[in-house]
Amino acid sequence: MRVRVEQTALPGIGVRHDLVTESGRRLGVVSHRNGRRDLVLYDPDDPDSCQADIPLTDDEAEALADILGASLMLGQLSGLREQAAGLLTEQIAIPAGSRYVNRMLGDTKARTRTSASIVAVLRDGTVNVSPEPSFRFAAGDVVVVVGTRQGLDGVSAILADSDPDG
Amino acid sequence: MHESTTLLVEVGALLLLLGLLGRLSRRVGLSPIPLYLLAGLAFGHGGLLPLAASEEFFAVGAEIGVILLLVMLGLEYSANELVGNLRSAAPAGLIDGVLNALPGAIFALLLGWDWVAALVLGGITWVSSSGVIAKVLADLGRLGNRETPVILSVLVIEDLAMALYLPLVTAVLAGTGLLGGGIALTVAVATVLIVLVVAIRYGHLISSALSAKDPEALLLGVLGLTLLIAGIAAKLQVSAAVGAFLVGIALSGPVAHHATELLSPLRDLFAAVFFVFFGLVTDPREIPPVLLPALALAVVTMATKTLTGYLAARRVGIAEPGRWRAGLALVPRGEFSIVIAGLAVAAGSVEPRLAALAATYVLITVVTGPILARLPDFPWFKRWLRNRAAAQRRDPVPIHD
Numbered sequence: 001m002r003v004r005v006e007q008t009a010l011p012g013i014g015v016r017h018d019l020v021t022e023s024g025r026r027l028g029v030v031s032h033r034n035g036r037r038d039l040v041l042y043d044p045d046d047p048d049s050c051q052a053d054i055p056l057t058d059d060e061a062e063a064l065a066d067i068l069g070a071s072l073m074l075g076q077l078s079g080l081r082e083q084a085a086g087l088l089t090e091q092i093a094i095p096a097g098s099r100y101v102n103r104m105l106g107d108t109k110a111r112t113r114t115s116a117s118i119v120a121v122l123r124d125g126t127v128n129v130s131p132e133p134s135f136r137f138a139a140g141d142v143v144v145v146v147g148t149r150q151g152l153d154g155v156s157a158i159l160a161d162s163d164p165d166g
Numbered sequence: 167m168h169e170s171t172t173l174l175v176e177v178g179a180l181l182l183l184l185g186l187l188g189r190l191s192r193r194v195g196l197s198p199i200p201l202y203l204l205a206g207l208a209f210g211h212g213g214l215l216p217l218a219a220s221e222e223f224f225a226v227g228a229e230i231g232v233i234l235l236l237v238m239l240g241l242e243y244s245a246n247e248l249v250g251n252l253r254s255a256a257p258a259g260l261i262d263g264v265l266n267a268l269p270g271a272i273f274a275l276l277l278g279w280d281w282v283a284a285l286v287l288g289g290i291t292w293v294s295s296s297g298v299i300a301k302v303l304a305d306l307g308r309l310g311n312r313e314t315p316v317i318l319s320v321l322v323i324e325d326l327a328m329a330l331y332l333p334l335v336t337a338v339l340a341g342t343g344l345l346g347g348g349i350a351l352t353v354a355v356a357t358v359l360i361v362l363v364v365a366i367r368y369g370h371l372i373s374s375a376l377s378a379k380d381p382e383a384l385l386l387g388v389l390g391l392t393l394l395i396a397g398i399a400a401k402l403q404v405s406a407a408v409g410a411f412l413v414g415i416a417l418s419g420p421v422a423h424h425a426t427e428l429l430s431p432l433r434d435l436f437a438a439v440f441f442v443f444f445g446l447v448t449d450p451r452e453i454p455p456v457l458l459p460a461l462a463l464a465v466v467t468m469a470t471k472t473l474t475g476y477l478a479a480r481r482v483g484i485a486e487p488g489r490w491r492a493g494l495a496l497v498p499r500g501e502f503s504i505v506i507a508g509l510a511v512a513a514g515s516v517e518p519r520l521a522a523l524a525a526t527y528v529l530i531t532v533v534t535g536p537i538l539a540r541l542p543d544f545p546w547f548k549r550w551l552r553n554r555a556a557a558q559r560r561d562p563v564p565i566h567d
Binding site for chain 1: 242243247248250251296300307308309310311312313314315318319321322423426484485487488491
């Protein structure tokens with residue numbers, strides 16, 4: 001790890017991990033002994049105090065970790081962008097109300113309608129590379145799409161289309 | 167038969183009232199402790215409506231309440247945390263003791279009370295309330311703050327110090343004199359050290375003897391062990407509270423975690439009974455004469471406590487606003503002060519006005535403390551700090567260390 005993470009014991013409560021970002025902001029996580037955890041952001045004017053103290057449930061923490069991990073992967077994918085000018089990669093989350101939740105990837109007909117390709121689906125920290133048309137979406141999945149700006153916007157609109165039944 | 171039905175009615179009505187008071191206190195964001203004390207004062211000797219039939223129940227309940235308060239306190243900390251903290255936080259703990267115990271002791275002497283009362287009052291003004299402070303820190307979203315470990319380590323040192331102070335006070339109150347006190351203190355120090363060493367080396371063995379899987383067996387096992395050890399400790403003149411505290415420290419890992427969950431509701435019940443009982447045995451007619459002294463004592467020791475936190479935070483390089491937050495957060499006194507006063511009252515050999523003074527003192531600090539803790543968050547306070555910092559930059563003052 002190239003970042004220095006500081007660990008501090010909080011007797012009776014748990015442990016705090018914190019780090020200072022390159023931009024000079026301090027942020028940390030307070031892990032309570034009973035399993036609860038808080039994301040804390042420090043006040044830039046008063047680096048000893050937290051400006052925000054955000055309690056996260058297990059699921060929320062996992063989701064946040066996924067998003068941060070996935071964006072890292074996306075950064076590695078961005079090499080693709082430079083090789084093919086005009087081709088973009090984007091990460092699109094499937095909203096809970098989308099009509100494609102619990103439906104197959106093939107149903108979106110994304111490639112025929114927008115000429116952009118869904119190259120991967122990120123779910124619960126795992127990456128499904130080149131999903132089959134029979135791949136079934138779940139709420140909270142994040143799809144990685146490659147295409148033109150127009151094509152990406154098209155896919156994003158299709159996936160955001162809300163479920164008429166729900 | 168008649169007696170026991172009256173008991174049910176009295177206990178039931180009082181618990182129901184406490185429930186309503188507890189809800190009310192949460193609504194206004196206060197600790198319920200002052201309300202429980204007031205309820206006890208209202209119903210006790212010389213109060214509005216004396217409870218006769220249930221007094222014995224409350225006496226026993228209060229005793230269990232103290233033991234549960236202390237065992238939970240012990241469960242909160244692991245032996246490693248206590249010992250690991252000792253070296254780094256000892257100076258802060260020393261400042262804390264000197265700045266806060268001495269004013270109480272001197273105050274008692276100024277009132278013309280004897281040295282036993284001075285010893286007791288020193289303890290009452292010394293210890294901050296871990297329960298109230300932990301709650302205030304969580305409520306204000308300050309758990310991640312960099313001065314929070316300073317506050318917590320001061321609390322840890324205080325709790326450890328109590329493990330030595332309580333047996334000493336118990337012995338002195340029992341009238342065993344300086345020699346008896348010395349022996350009790352030696353026994354207590356030895357016991358505490360042995361328990362800490364055993365807990366660090368073999369804590370997992372004690373914990374594995376109590377399975378964390380079966381909640382019923384665990385509840386009965388931990389409760390039984392705690393009461394047993396507390397009773398033996400009391401027989402040895404080491405104070406039941408310290409025995410319970412040590413049991414809490416010796417348990418660790420999943421057993422401690424599950425036991426905390428299981429015992430919390432019981433603790434809440436009996437701790438409330440304990441605060442009520444202290445109010446019950448305190449005569450409210452004795453409060454008006456001690457009101458002004460209690461107020462003066464509260465003002466002085468709230469100031470010294472703030473200074474304690476300020477200095478402790480400065481030692482570890484926390485900036486000005488954080489030092490004030492640490493200082494003002496430490497102000498509330500609570501369960502321990504009442505435990506100490508309760509010991510004195512139970513012994514009966516100490517100045518009778520002490521209970522009234524302690525109750526008033528705790529009422530004042532536990533109500534104003536959480537309010538004071540909020541001060542550093544107000545814009546005017548921040549502005550004042552900025553102006554002060556600017557003034558200090560203009561004409562630098564030599565810093566005395």
